[in-house]
Structures are given as C-alpha cells and as structure tokens.
Amino acid sequence: TLTRPPSDDVDDLVEALAAARRRTRALTDCLPDDELTAQHSPLMSPLVWDLAHTGNQEEIWLVRTAGGRPALRPELDAHYDAFRHPRADRPSLPLLAPDPARRYLAQVRAQALDVLATAPSEARFLFRMIAQHEQQHDETMLATHQLRRGPAVLAAPNPPAAPADAATLPREVLVPGGPFTMGTDLATDPDALDNERPAHRVDVPAFWLDTVPVTNAAYQEFIADGGYRQARWWHPDGWLHRRRAELTAPAFWHRDGDTWLRRRFGHVEPVPPNEPVLHVSWYEADAYARWAGRRLPTEAEWEKAARHDPAAGRSRRHPWGDAPPTPDHANLGQRHLRPAPAGSYPAGAAPCGARQLLGDVWEWTATDFTGHPGFAAHPYREYSEVFFGSEYKVLRGGSFGTGPVACRSTFRNWDFPVRRQIFAGFRTARSA
Ligand code: AVJ
Numbered sequence: 001t002l003t004r005p006p007s008d009d010v011d012d013l014v015e016a017l018a019a020a021r022r023r024t025r026a027l028t029d030c031l032p033d034d035e036l037t038a039q040h041s042p043l044m045s046p047l048v049w050d051l052a053h054t055g056n057q058e059e060i061w062l063v064r065t066a067g068g069r070p071a072l073r074p075e076l077d078a079h080y081d082a083f084r085h086p087r088a089d090r091p092s093l094p095l096l097a098p099d100p101a102r103r104y105l106a107q108v109r110a111q112a113l114d115v116l117a118t119a120p121s122e123a124r125f126l127f128r129m130i131a132q133h134e135q136q137h138d139e140t141m142l143a144t145h146q147l148r149r150g151p152a153v154l155a156a157p158n159p160p161a162a163p164a165d166a167a168t169l170p171r172e173v174l175v176p177g178g179p180f181t182m183g184t185d186l187a188t189d190p191d192a193l194d195n196e197r198p199a200h201r202v203d204v205p206a207f208w209l210d211t212v213p214v215t216n217a218a219y220q221e222f223i224a225d226g227g228y229r230q231a232r233w234w235h236p237d238g239w240l241h242r243r244r245a246e247l248t249a250p251a252f253w254h255r256d257g258d259t260w261l262r263r264r265f266g267h268v269e270p271v272p273p274n275e276p277v278l279h280v281s282w283y284e285a286d287a288y289a290r291w292a293g294r295r296l297p298t299e300a301e302w303e304k305a306a307r308h309d310p311a312a313g314r315s316r317r318h319p320w321g322d323a324p325p326t327p328d329h330a331n332l333g334q335r336h337l338r339p340a341p342a343g344s345y346p347a348g349a350a351p352c353g354a355r356q357l358l359g360d361v362w363e364w365t366a367t368d369f370t371g372h373p374g375f376a377a378h379p380y381r382e383y384s385e386v387f388f389g390s391e392y393k394v395l396r397g398g399s400f401g402t403g404p405v406a407c408r409s410t411f412r413n414w415d416f417p418v419r420r421q422i423f424a425g426f427r428t429a430r431s432a
C-alpha cells in the first residue's frame with residue numbers, strides 16, 4: 001500500500017509552505033537591494049521578480065481561487081504574469097522593490113493560512129501546487145545565483161556528502177523488458193501536477209542504463225578526445241549551435257594550463273572528477289552519448305528504471321519506495337549546494353540498481369515534452385500544456401537544488417535543448 005505523501009494533512013501543508021518561504025528568504029535576504037533588482041543574466045528574471053511572482057501566484061490560487069476572497073493587489077497580476085513578459089524584459093517592468101515585495105508575500109501568506117484552516121480537502125491540491133511552485137522558483141533563483149558574478153553569498157548548510165566511488169559498482173544495470181505504469185493520478189499521489197497524470201501502461205523493451213550519472217571525469221575524456229570538434233557526434237542542430245555559441249566545455253568551466261576549473265556560487269575550484277557533470281545542454285549530452293556508443297534514455301525508460309518494482313509488479317513514488325526522501329536517500333533541497341559524488345546514496349537505489357535517479361542533477365532524456373495520453377490541463381494551461389510539442393526536451397529526477405516536495409519519480413521538467421543554466425546532467429543507455 002502507498003505510504004501517505006508528506007503533504008497529506010494541514011499541518012504538513014503549513015510546514016511545506018513555511019519551508020519554501022524560509023528558502024526564498026535565504027536566497028533573497030543575502031543580497032543588497034541593487035543585486036535583487038539587477039538582471040544577472042538575460043536568461044533569468046531579476047530575483048525580485050521571482051520573489052513577488054511567488055506571492056502573486058499564491059494570491060491568485062490560494063487567496064482568490066481556494067478562498068474565494070477578494071483580490072489584494074489585482075494591479076500586480078499583469079507584471080508578474082510569466083506568459084505576458086519574457087524573462088529578458090522583466091527588469092523594465094514597474095516591479096515592487098524588495099521590501100514592499102517582502103511585505104506583500106507576508107500579507108498573502110497570512111491570508112492563505114487562514115484559508116487553509118477552513119478549506120475543504122478538495123482545495124488542498126492548490127496548496128500543494130503552490131508549495132511546489134515556490135520551491136521551483138527557489139531552484140530558479142539558485143540558478144540565478146550561479147550565474148551571478150561577485151563574491152560568494154551562499155554557503156552549504158551541511159558538510160559535503162561522504163566520498164563515494166562509483167568504480168566499485170557495475171557500470172550499467174539491466175532493466176528487463178515489459179510493461180509498467182507510467183505517470184500517476186491524484187488518488188495515488190495528491191501532489192502530482194497535471195503533466196504527471198494520468199497513470200497509463202507503457203511497454204518498454206529491455207535496456208541497459210548507466211548505474212550513475214555521467215561524471216566530470218568521463219565527460220573530460222569526451223572533451224580530450226576532440227568531442228567538441230567533431231560534427232559526427234552531434235545532432236545537426238546541436239552542431240550548428242555548438243559552433244555559433246562556441247561551446248568547448250560545460251558552462252562555468254575554464255582551463256588553467258592542464259586543469260579544468262569551475263566557478264560555483266562565487267568560488268572557483270578544480271572540476272571534481274567524481275561528481276556528475278553539470279550545466280550541459282541537451283545537445284552536449286546527446287553528443288557525449290553518441291561518442292560513447294550509446295544514447296540518452298527515453299523518458300519512459302528513465303521512469304521505468306526509477307520506479308518499476310518487478311517483485312511487486314507496481315510503480316513506486318520514489319526509486320527506494322513510497323516513503324518521503326530523507327537525507328540518506330537523495331541530495332535535494334540545496335542541502336549541499338553541489339551534487340554528491342557518483343555512487344552516493346545506496347539507500348536511494350532503485351530496484352534495478354541505478355543510483356541517484358532523484359536529486360544531484362536533472363537528467364536530460366531523449367524525449368520531447370508532450371502530454372501523457374488522456375492529459376487534461378489543471379488548473380491552468382500555462383503550467384504545462386502551452387509548452388507541449390517538439391521545442392522542449394524532458395528532464396527527470398531533480399537536482400541538489402530541487403525542493404523535496406517538488407521531486408518524485410513522476411515529476412517532469414523541461415527546457416530548450418540549448419539551455420545550460422539549469423542544474424542538468426545526464427546518464428546514458430543502450431538497448432539490450
Ligand atoms: C517546470 C521548471 C519548467 O520554471 O518554467 C514555475 C516551473 N511554472 N512557474 C518553470 C514553473 C510556472 C517551470 N518548470
């Protein structure tokens with residue numbers, strides 16, 4: 001039977017909202033106003049936009065929709081509508097300054113908690129969605145911190161994960177062929193967002209999957225072998241992009257003599273060989289896989305590896321089972337500010353033996369972002385449906401920066417195949 005997910009009662013929802021807010025504050029209280037209103041990259045919003053946007057979404061869905069209460073600040077809706085304004089244009093909007101934005105968030109939160117105390121249980125989905133939404137923006141703000149230039153302001157709240165050695169593990173694991181349940185339903189998982197639903201059967205032929213994500217050391221072999229100079233490894237669009245953008249290594253890497261260094265949240269360090277590679281585009285992941293004589297897993301392959309339990313003949317919520325993640329299972333929630341070494345988290349392994357499927361790095365899949373069969377937009381088309389098509393590739397699994405409430409084996413992320421600002425790596429596969 002399925003263990004109840006952590007957010008199934010009011011107290012857990014209150015705590016999920018509070019945890020998101022603590023993280024939002026930690027990501028924004030550490031910078032002076034001018035750094036909150038600055039745009040650190042044209043790919044990102046000013047941090048103060050993310051801040052007030054989370055409050056505005058909370059007002060719309062919890063105060064107005066769940067609570068049926070009058071709007072607090074209806075005039076803000078236009079400026080914080082992500083679909084009206086691309087990120088690059090957001091600095092020119094008449095945005096709330098940091099302190100007024102903080103006051104707005106507090107005012108909305110007080111009303112939202114009031115609504116929650118009396119909300120019927122059907123309305124609780126909106127609270128779960130909003131707790132996840134704020135954590136999603138927290139991860140986006142963390143990516144903005146990574147892009148920001150200047151002295152470090154963030155510190156990892158926990159000591160680094162214990163060293164691990166993936167060399168003691170089999171290089172790949174076999175996932176036997178056959179059908180499994182992909183996706184889920186609200187009755188099974190009340191946190192599931194619209195694009196994770198509905199549950200449906202998918203037949204996945206047998207395949208081999210890397211036990212752990214591709215490491216920096218392995219990726220450096222691709223670079224050293226001239227991987228970035230040979231069109232034959234690249235998707236044609238990827239090769240054009242590689243040339244135009246002059247890509248020679250993952251984002252934030254630079255060379256110092258024979259050593260690769262990387263910039264990480266304001267520090268410079270040697271690229272750690274045992275860590276999963278991070279900040280690569282889909283095109284780079286795809287090229288590496290071809291160079292390695294392999295391919296990216298499809299989204300269905302990834303999900304089957306991450307949740308199919310062949311003994312019980314059912315799909316789990318997480319690789320290790322249905323119980324919520326603990327720090328022994330996965331590297332989530334910005335606990336370490338970096339991925340753990342490949343081979344970490346034996347307690348989080350999936351039945352097939354693959355490790356670190358959740359947490360550490362988002363994993364690019366071969367698959368375009370579309371709706372599961374029977375998809376229905378809920379509660380708004382702009383969460384997922386407007387992105388369906390062939391423009392976006394699916395990423396799975398969550399990163400070290402993903403909030404635990406926004407991470408499970410059915411969760412789907414997506415981005416353009418050229419993007420590298422998200423905390424993305426990958427693992428490779430081959431058909432059996
Ligand atoms: C699921 C991460 C692609 O940030 O664009 C936040 C999440 N949607 N606000 C995004 C989201 C609306 C979304 N991703």
Ligand code: FE
Nearest residue numbers: 053082133137
């Ligand atoms: Fe949003």
